[in-house]
Amino acid sequence: MDDIQPPGRLATLTDVAREAGVGESTVSRVLRNHGSYSKRAGERVAEAVARLGYVPNRLAGSLAGQGASARLVGVVIPSLANVVFPDLLRGLTSALDAEGIPCVIGVSDYDPDREEALVAALLSWRPAALLLTGLEHNPGTVALAKAGGVRVVEMIDTDGEGIDAVVGFSNQAVGAASARHLVARGYRRIGYLGHDLAVDLRAGKRLAGFEVALSEAGLALQAKEIRPGPSSPASGRAGLEALLARHPDLDAVYFSNDDMALGGYFACLAAGLAVPGRLALFGFNGLDFAAAMPQPLSTVRTPRLEIGRQAAACLAGEGPKTIDLGFKLIEGATA
Amino acid sequence: MDDIQPPGRLATLTDVAREAGVGESTVSRVLRNHGSYSKRAGERVAEAVARLGYVPNRLAGSLAGQGASARLVGVVIPSLANVVFPDLLRGLTSALDAEGIPCVIGVSDYDPDREEALVAALLSWRPAALLLTGLEHNPGTVALAKAGGVRVVEMIDTDGEGIDAVVGFSNQAVGAASARHLVARGYRRIGYLGHDLAVDLRAGKRLAGFEVALSEAGLALQAKEIRPGPSSPASGRAGLEALLARHPDLDAVYFSNDDMALGGYFACLAAGLAVPGRLALFGFNGLDFAAAMPQPLSTVRTPRLEIGRQAAACLAGEGPKTIDLGFKLIEGATA
DNA sequence: TCGCCTTTTGGCAGCGCTGCCAATCCGGTT
DNA sequence: AACCGGATTGGCAGCGCTGCCAAAAGGCGA
Numbered sequence A, B: 001m002d003d004i005q006p007p008g009r010l011a012t013l014t015d016v017a018r019e020a021g022v023g024e025s026t027v028s029r030v031l032r033n034h035g036s037y038s039k040r041a042g043e044r045v046a047e048a049v050a051r052l053g054y055v056p057n058r059l060a061g062s063l064a065g066q067g068a069s070a071r072l073v074g075v076v077i078p079s080l081a082n083v084v085f086p087d088l089l090r091g092l093t094s095a096l097d098a099e100g101i102p103c104v105i106g107v108s109d110y111d112p113d114r115e116e117a118l119v120a121a122l123l124s125w126r127p128a129a130l131l132l133t134g135l136e137h138n139p140g141t142v143a144l145a146k147a148g149g150v151r152v153v154e155m156i157d158t159d160g161e162g163i164d165a166v167v168g169f170s171n172q173a174v175g176a177a178s179a180r181h182l183v184a185r186g187y188r189r190i191g192y193l194g195h196d197l198a199v200d201l202r203a204g205k206r207l208a209g210f211e212v213a214l215s216e217a218g219l220a221l222q223a224k225e226i227r228p229g230p231s232s233p234a235s236g237r238a239g240l241e242a243l244l245a246r247h248p249d250l251d252a253v254y255f256s257n258d259d260m261a262l263g264g265y266f267a268c269l270a271a272g273l274a275v276p277g278r279l280a281l282f283g284f285n286g287l288d289f290a291a292a293m294p295q296p297l298s299t300v301r302t303p304r305l306e307i308g309r310q311a312a313a314c315l316a317g318e319g320p321k322t323i324d325l326g327f328k329l330i331e332g333a334t335a
Numbered sequence C: 001t002c003g004c005c006t007t008t009t010g011g012c013a014g015c016g017c018t019g020c021c022a023a024t025c026c027g028g029t030t
Numbered sequence D: 001a002a003c004c005g006g007a008t009t010g011g012c013a014g015c016g017c018t019g020c021c022a023a024a025a026g027g028c029g030a
Helices: A013-020 A024-032 A039-052 A058-064 A084-097 A112-123 A139-147 A171-184 A201-216 A233-246 A258-271 A288-292 A304-316 B013-020 B024-032 B039-052 B058-064 B084-097 B112-123 B139-147 B171-184 B201-216 B233-246 B258-271 B288-292 B304-316
Strands: A070-077 A103-107 A127-133 A151-157 A165-169 A190-194 A223-226 A252-255 A280-282 A299-301 A321-324 A328-330 B070-077 B103-107 B127-133 B151-157 B165-169 B190-194 B223-226 B252-255 B280-282 B299-301 B321-324 B328-330
Touching: A013 A024, A013 A039, A024 A039, A058 A070, A058 B058, A070 A084, A070 A112, A084 A103, A084 A127, A084 A151, A084 A304, A084 B084, A084 B103, A103 A112, A103 B084, A112 A127, A112 A139, A127 A139, A127 A304, A151 A201, A151 A304, A165 A171, A165 A304, A171 A201, A171 A252, A171 A280, A171 A299, A171 A328, A190 A201, A190 A233, A190 A258, A223 A233, A233 A252, A233 A258, A233 B288, A252 A258, A258 A280, A258 A288, A258 B288, A288 B233, A288 B258, A304 A321, B013 B024, B013 B039, B024 B039, B058 B070, B070 B084, B070 B112, B084 B103, B084 B127, B084 B151, B084 B304, B103 B112, B112 B127, B112 B139, B127 B139, B127 B304, B151 B201, B151 B304, B165 B171, B165 B304, B171 B201, B171 B252, B171 B280, B171 B299, B171 B328, B190 B201, B190 B233, B190 B258, B223 B233, B233 B252, B233 B258, B252 B258, B258 B280, B258 B288, B304 B321
Parallel strands: A070 A103, A070 A127, A127 A151, A151 A165, A165 A321, A190 A223, A190 A252, A252 A280, B070 B103, B070 B127, B127 B151, B151 B165, B165 B321, B190 B223, B190 B252, B252 B280
Antiparallel strands: A103 B103, A299 A328, B299 B328
16 A cells, blocks of 8 residues: 555556566456466465455557457447436446446437447447447447447337347337327327437337327327427426417327426416326326325336346347347326 | 448458458558558549448557557446536547547446446456546545556546546535535524435535635534435425525525525425525536526525536546645536 | 768567476485 | 476566657759
């Protein structure tokens, strides 16, 4: 622990070997607990490590090791502003920490070109695996990922073809289930309120599934309000007010997610509209606050943590694989 | 782009040099745009790179380079469940992406021992800098960080001594300002509702500042309810119900953060308590939903993104430095 | 055409570690 | 005392790249 380094230079494995009076290979074997070594050697190395405050250099280790890939995984997510993605990371890190594998993250801001650049940047660290969000990528991204020679896991969305492994649920099915729920409850004049679909493709898939199920019931969406920018309660509140101003006769609104729905709920409270008597609200994600509302929000709970965990478990595997973790419709009291 | 690699082996800089008919050093210079090279050499290298689908190996690059530190930063945060930390990461990555520096993250779960382990693990990647949360760490963590020879930036909290650079705001001052606001508004029977303080030390500092300011006004906290586990709207709702059951005479409640306050607000709505007439609510963080509530939440807005950005800016700097980014009291309509 | 200076270039050591291989050690046999 | 097999050990090449240096190539005025 004492700082007896020659200033400016960190201890190396060679220093440890000298200090412990053993060979480099022995130190390496002891530190990785790989191969056989005597108890005595183990002790001397441990002492020397403590004395020098040695921290192994994994850059060198990974470079020298078999396959030259690092015990790191690269993760590209579109945003950190939407709780969904931190939740995903949460599941991931909880599973990966157990193995001592850290995540290197990149945030694409929903921009496919940025995603491609991030994938290239992350691959340059020779990660053991690459985790992407969604199934839609630039051709260049796919080419890079395939050529990179790493396991690729795509998270969240199962509606389409994956590069390698896919872990998530069907957004179309979520939309369809949501629509069927509203129809079964007797709602007929249904509107949609969402954030930018061109950007959040999965929200678009949900809406597509929603409309299909609606038309199967002989209904059609009465109104659609798309707000620019990311989803948020503020956007949901303003959006619902705008939607109702244009279509006061709606009896239910399907939101692109719970954040938007919370804003919608606030708009109803502020305007004194009875929920769900005057207007029913239906969300998506099953965030924490949904259950704490005076009337629990009707929504669909997605297995976000579990997706992260399963994605981590997938890294070990081989070959293409799709894991559909499903979702759970929460009846709630707003629809 | 075509996949003409000898199977299983990724192209190396030497391959590119051969393909382009130039020396390795020239390729290196071209790729890093460092040193001088002819236009012709630049073109030939660019072509070879494209032809081979070459992705540089930064493990090797960092190992060979000066100082042998990687263009990576290590980040340790206590949690991903609380929006605050993703926001911090958001600020960080937005600033760092511009420089092409990715973050390697570790999540400590508010456990100092885990934090220490993560710091050791991250240092083994020889990051250019280390970003920690808060000022309280194990002695071992501090020793590692100091010996690691990297710039250390501690984020969020400025109430205490930092290792190197510190970027954040004073949690004590936040608590004091919150108390003064409630006192000025005429509230006298004030309670506190928080999540686990032993774990979230910064919430504890806010409460300490709050109580000091209260006593300076000749008042004292009437009741304190601490809920185990992390903060959440559900915990806030259950907590407020418990608190009011024990102390029905409170006229204001200070919450450990906005999530808890939102739960409290829902509890009031459900119980038909007028806010702030019957009970005033005061939060912390200034999250997005606070402004969208029918009555905007009275809270304190913290510069989370800015902390991340400034922390990134700090990495370049030298020597100890403390940046207090302050906070903003949002009057709102709930207190 | 020649010499001189600047730009451009390639060779090669070495970053810190791991994997391989051959050397050494130890305990029990013959 | 010589021998044997397994456990333990150290030396060293090499992972892919960068930094340094000396060599080669141009440019230009005399």
